[in-house]
Amino acid sequence: MMRRSCFVGAYEAVANRTRSTNFSVAAYYNLRLSSTTTTTTRVTKIRPAFRGSIPATTVRNLSDGGGGGGVGDGGEREYEYDYLVIGAGSGGLASARRASTYGAKVAVVEMGRLGGTCVNVGCVPKKVMWNAASIAETLHDMKHYGFTGYDSDAISFDWSFIKQNRDKYILRLNSIYERNIANSNITSLRGQASFQSNHTVSITPPGGGGGAPTTVTAKHVLIATGGYPTFPPGEGIREHAISSDGFFELEELPRKAVVVGAGYIAVELAGVLQALGTDTSLVVRKGKAMREFDDMVSDTLDEEMQRQGIQIVRDTNGVEKIELDEGEEGTKTVTLNNGEVIKGVDTVLMATGRSPLVESLNLPSAGVTQTEGSGHIVTDELSQTSVDGIYALGDVCGNVELTPMAIAAGRRLADRLFGGPAFEGVKVSYDNVPTVVFSHPPIGTIGLTEKQAVERYGEENVKVYQSKFANLYYGPWQVEADCKPKTGMKLICAGSNELVVGLHAIGMGVDEMLQGFGIAMKMGATKADFDACVAIHPTASEEFVTMFPWGLSNQVTGAKVNPLNGAANAEPIL
Ligand SMILES: Cc1cc2nc3c(=O)[nH]c(=O)nc-3n(C[C@H](O)[C@H](O)[C@H](O)COP(=O)(O)OP(=O)(O)OC[C@H]3O[C@@H](n4cnc5c(N)ncnc54)[C@H](O)[C@@H]3O)c2cc1C
Numbered sequence: 001m002m003r004r005s006c007f008v009g010a011y012e013a014v015a016n017r018t019r020s021t022n023f024s025v026a027a028y029y030n031l032r033l034s035s036t037t038t039t040t041t042r043v044t045k046i047r048p049a050f051r052g053s054i055p056a057t058t059v060r061n062l063s064d065g066g067g068g069g070g071v072g073d074g075g076e077r078e079y080e081y082d083y084l085v086i087g088a089g090s091g092g093l094a095s096a097r098r099a100s101t102y103g104a105k106v107a108v109v110e111m112g113r114l115g116g117t118c119v120n121v122g123c124v125p126k127k128v129m130w131n132a133a134s135i136a137e138t139l140h141d142m143k144h145y146g147f148t149g150y151d152s153d154a155i156s157f158d159w160s161f162i163k164q165n166r167d168k169y170i171l172r173l174n175s176i177y178e179r180n181i182a183n184s185n186i187t188s189l190r191g192q193a194s195f196q197s198n199h200t201v202s203i204t205p206p207g208g209g210g211g212a213p214t215t216v217t218a219k220h221v222l223i224a225t226g227g228y229p230t231f232p233p234g235e236g237i238r239e240h241a242i243s244s245d246g247f248f249e250l251e252e253l254p255r256k257a258v259v260v261g262a263g264y265i266a267v268e269l270a271g272v273l274q275a276l277g278t279d280t281s282l283v284v285r286k287g288k289a290m291r292e293f294d295d296m297v298s299d300t301l302d303e304e305m306q307r308q309g310i311q312i313v314r315d316t317n318g319v320e321k322i323e324l325d326e327g328e329e330g331t332k333t334v335t336l337n338n339g340e341v342i343k344g345v346d347t348v349l350m351a352t353g354r355s356p357l358v359e360s361l362n363l364p365s366a367g368v369t370q371t372e373g374s375g376h377i378v379t380d381e382l383s384q385t386s387v388d389g390i391y392a393l394g395d396v397c398g399n400v401e402l403t404p405m406a407i408a409a410g411r412r413l414a415d416r417l418f419g420g421p422a423f424e425g426v427k428v429s430y431d432n433v434p435t436v437v438f439s440h441p442p443i444g445t446i447g448l449t450e451k452q453a454v455e456r457y458g459e460e461n462v463k464v465y466q467s468k469f470a471n472l473y474y475g476p477w478q479v480e481a482d483c484k485p486k487t488g489m490k491l492i493c494a495g496s497n498e499l500v501v502g503l504h505a506i507g508m509g510v511d512e513m514l515q516g517f518g519i520a521m522k523m524g525a526t527k528a529d530f531d532a533c534v535a536i537h538p539t540a541s542e543e544f545v546t547m548f549p550w551g552l553s554n555q556v557t558g559a560k561v562n563p564l565n566g567a568a569n570a571e572p573i574l
Pocket of ligand 1: 224
């Protein structure tokens with residue numbers, strides 16, 4: 001257990017905060033103004049259309065007889081569209097826009113807001129709130145750098161202020177997406193799509209009340225319908241708990257919250273709430289959160305969440321029931337399956353799982369195969385489903401549920417279908433995908449955990465390098481060494497060439513350091529390659545290229561691997 005004295009003072013203050021609380025200072029208002037200006041400028045700089053970056057030679061007019069289009073041999077259009085994309089989220093929009101750059105006739109069907117999960121109830125609003133939480137943490141730290149004023153009433157945080165501005169930002173993104181669709185010559189169809197057959201889809205207009213369904217036909221149909229948050233069974237859970245979608249609708253900062261779940265969404269949202277002043281408990285079924293990550297990462301996260309002041313309620317086996325307390329406060333009592341009871345809770349947030357959004361698609365009528373149980377759509381590595389002409393990618397397939405993965409898969413599919421011979425058989429690789437969890441501090445991970453590496457290559461062929469330290473940022477803090485937040489880093493190498501097969505980090509700044517290491521690993525970097533890259537000092541990332549013992553590994557480079565078009569990972573020399 002983390003010692004209570006390690007909660008570095010500032011966190012204690014946070015636990016006592018009320019909903020509309022005090023931070024500071026004139027400077028804060030200046031920041032508010034200048035940040036508005038910056039955001040506006042950045043938004044207008046977003047590239048108007050992707051078309052311009054495709055080499056002219058690859059843009060072909062499919063209606064002139066190019067492969068993959070919807071035109072029959074006699075010159076008559078057999079289908080209304082070459083490509084119908086169901087779902088205007090990360091994967092769907094990327095695929096549609098790419099297809100249109102090749103001259104395909106494309107339509108996108110969307111039943112909700114453009115941009116899908118990531119833009120509306122995922123990555124984007126989450127990162128905005130993580131930024132807010134990071135500012136709160138920096139304010140906690142200011143006294144360690146000689147600033148005063150944190151404890152004064154002049155510093156305040158207004159949840160509704162950031163919520164309103166976050167919502168406005170997302171509305172702007174929605175309209176940018178709308179413009180991008182129009183600029184790309186893509187037909188935007190609004191409503192809920194449902195298969196009538198493999199080339200025919202009916203679209204029910206949104207809102208329930210209006211209009212008869214329309215029917216469209218397409219030669220190729222992509223299912224990119226994403227997923228939705230689910231609730232476990234249990235008395236009062238559906239009635240009194242919210243999901244991550246509900247988190248983004250909260251109008252005020254809860255005083256006391258229970259976050260249920262052990263995955264990245266639970267960890268991220270619990271971290272945001274606690275940093276902004278909510279008394280937060282994280283309820284996990286088993287011993288700790290993020291159990292599927294490398295133990296170094298999940299153990300360090302556990303310590304750091306406690307240091308932050310989050311109460312981790314372990315081995316609960318989940319929530320048994322949620323009851324509304326008597327009185328006008330609207331608080332709840334949460335009873336866990338291990339008998340523990342948490343009282344006086346404003347917000348119960350269930351982040352216990354997501355399911356593919358497939359019910360309304362009427363997949364049996366098209367004959368598309370789904371996995372038993374979860375209902376994810378089954379595809380091969382080319383995003384091809386069990387039915388000719390129907391493809392699926394992104395969260396609806398349950399394979400690496402991340403926005404950039406859906407985007408990459410979507411673009412590659414469009415390349416393959418409409419890009420001509422140069423793109424025949426192209427695909428993406430689902431291996432060595434860098435992942436960041438926006439916890440406090442953030443986590444970054446690529447490739448195999450130590451356990452996975454040992455299982456795959458045998459203990460005798462795996463070598464682990466690791467390091468744990470306090471970031472230089474905490475150097476001048478006059479607190480016991482044990483009380484300083486920790487950074488943990490781990491390199492997992494396999495074979496006599498010491499190929500780097502796993503890279504894991506938790507600590508300040510790792511979110512922004514991971515991308516470059518991801519490229520190195522895709523290219524087959526070895527420990528010797530890492531050591532050969534001269535360190536950047538003083539940074540935390542230098543630790544990865546100076547791991548002890550430095551420079552003594554077999555001097556074998558891994559720089560021979562083609563990382564393109566879904567090529568297999570480099571292999572250790574066993
Ligand atoms: C809280 C949270 C935080 C996240 N944070 C990150 C992060 O930091 N980084 C990251 O990479 N990923 C993150 N993700 C995951 C990321 O959002 C998803 O992996 C990504 O959005 C998946 O894209 P997609 O194209 O598969 O589906 P989506 O983006 O979900 O798009 C699917 C679209 O299809 C529409 N649709 C569904 N059914 C139909 C139908 N029948 N007819 C018409 N339209 C339909 C939906 O309305 C939706 O707009 C986060 C997710 C959540 C929930």
